[in-house]
Amino acid sequence: MLIAVASKDGRDINQHFGHAERFLIYEVEEEAEARLVDEKKVERYCTYDADHPMRAHVLKAIADALTGCRAVVCAQIGQAPQMEMERLGLDTFVADGPIKPTLEELAKIL
Secondary structure: OEEEEOOOOOOEEOOEHHHOOEEEEEEOOOOOOOEEEEEEEOOOOOOOOOOOOOOHHHHHHHHHHOOOEEEEEEOEOOHHHHHHHHHOOOEEEEOOEEHHHHHHHHHOOO
């Protein structure tokens, strides 16, 4: 299964969904270590523009970039983008800490 991760440093889950300009794509197989298989660059969702808080076209583009992924894991995500990502078919999880062990535990419940 593929899981997308928002990470600033490539080691830890430590980035807010809306600030991510890339998602690291990990493959997690049963009883195996998570391994990095791809990186998807995306347009940052958050613009800090009070006149345009919801950018549905950007969320759709992010979901399209993450096609094939079962879930997205990030340090934080707002309620509106979380609901939209789930509507577009991606489960969202908030977590922090090292990527690989966190994904291996998450895979057990997916």
